Amino acid sequence: MKLSLVIPCYNEEANIQPMYDLCCDVLSEAIPSFEMIFVNDGSTDGTWTALKALYEQDRRRVRLVDLSRNFGKEAAMYAGLQRATGDYVTIIDGDRQQHPSVVLQMVRFLEANPDYDCVAAYQDNRKEGAFTRLCKKGFYKLINAACETTFRADASDFRTFRQGMVQSILSMKEYHRFSKGLFSYVGYQVHYLPYTVQERVAGKTSWSFRKLCKYALEGIASFTTFPLKIATVVGSIMSLLSLLYMIVVVIQKLFFGIAISGYATIVVLILLIGGLQMIMLGIIGSYVARIYIQGKHRPVYIAREYLSGDPEEE
Numbered sequence: 161m162k163l164s165l166v167i168p169c170y171n172e173e174a175n176i177q178p179m180y181d182l183c184c185d186v187l188s189e190a191i192p193s194f195e196m197i198f199v200n201d202g203s204t205d206g207t208w209t210a211l212k213a214l215y216e217q218d219r220r221r222v223r224l225v226d227l228s229r230n231f232g233k234e235a236a237m238y239a240g241l242q243r244a245t246g247d248y249v250t251i252i253d254g255d256r257q258q259h260p261s262v263v264l265q266m267v268r269f270l271e272a273n274p275d276y277d278c279v280a281a282y283q284d285n286r287k288e289g290a291f292t293r294l295c296k297k298g299f300y301k302l303i304n305a306a307c308e309t310t311f312r313a314d315a316s317d318f319r320t321f322r323q324g325m326v327q328s329i330l331s332m333k334e335y336h337r338f339s340k341g342l343f344s345y346v347g348y349q350v351h352y353l354p355y356t357v358q359e360r361v362a363g364k365t366s367w368s369f370r371k372l373c374k375y376a377l378e379g380i381a382s383f384t385t386f387p388l389k390i391a392t393v394v395g396s397i398m399s400l401l402s403l404l405y406m407i408v409v410v411i412q413k414l415f416f417g418i419a420i421s422g423y424a425t426i427v428v429l430i431l432l433i434g435g436l437q438m439i440m441l442g443i444i445g446s447y448v449a450r451i452y453i454q455g456k457h458r459p460v461y462i463a464r465e466y467l468s469g470d471p472e473e474e
């Protein structure tokens with residue numbers, strides 16, 4: 161098998177058949193030996209029914225993984241990568257916004273440049289608001305400053321890997337998976353390729369600003385302990401300021417006879433220090449929670465059904 165397409169799907173019922181047709185039209189002539197691994201990430205519409213109909217239509221190329229519930233795109237990508245057998249493996253969304261012609265460019269680049277192990281696509285013209293762009297820019301500046309792993313700000317999950325790099329990614333068994341970080345962490349030589357995102361024809365995106373913020377916090381917690389260092393620094397600063405304030409109060413009382421501030425000062429200081437303590441405990445708690453969940457050794461996902469055309473494998 162030369163190429164495996166890993167296609168995570170969540171509520172993409174109307175895009176399944178058109179996505180299959182588009183991939184076949186673009187890739188069949190140039191890459192006769194390819195497979196499409198559709199991962200149904202707990203969709204609530206008719207996505208799984210559409211996928212099974214597609215499987216019956218083309219058992220040679222189509223393989224299906226049905227997750228028992230919505231585990232998230234990270235888990236869906238992981239499930240697809242585990243089953244990808246191609247020399248080249250591409251992660252591509254199932255909403256047709258990422259065109260298969262870009263996949264063809266990726267494969268041809270890797271064929272012509274054996275020193276490279278991955279081609280990562282990035283949008284040359286992002287169609288999003290100024291505030292969202294500003295937030296993303298700030299996130300990547302923060303995580304690159306705090307983390308030893310370097311993150312390319314505009315790189316997406318739309319990538320083509322050699323099989324060796326895929327195995328390196330799969331070798332990391334952590335439960336909380338932040339794929340952009342994992343792709344960067346394993347290293348290898350990566351070429352960045354610009355592409356133009358297509359308009360969504362059917363369905364609607366499942367990404368919201370809230371989910372993007374959650375995803376960003378997941379990345380920070382997964383690849384840096386910088387928040388814990390912040391807690392130490394803030395605690396040290398507060399201790400120093402408290403000591404200095406105590407010295408000032410003692411001098412005022414002993415040498416100038418100034419009455420020590422009363423109720424208002426005490427209340428403000430208690431609220432300030434108490435709030436900071438709760439924030440620091442929350443940061444520590446988030447890391448402890450990750451350790452707790454990782455220690456349970458739960459699977460990243462649960463596959464309810466797998467259709468591959470091979471009865472033994474199924």
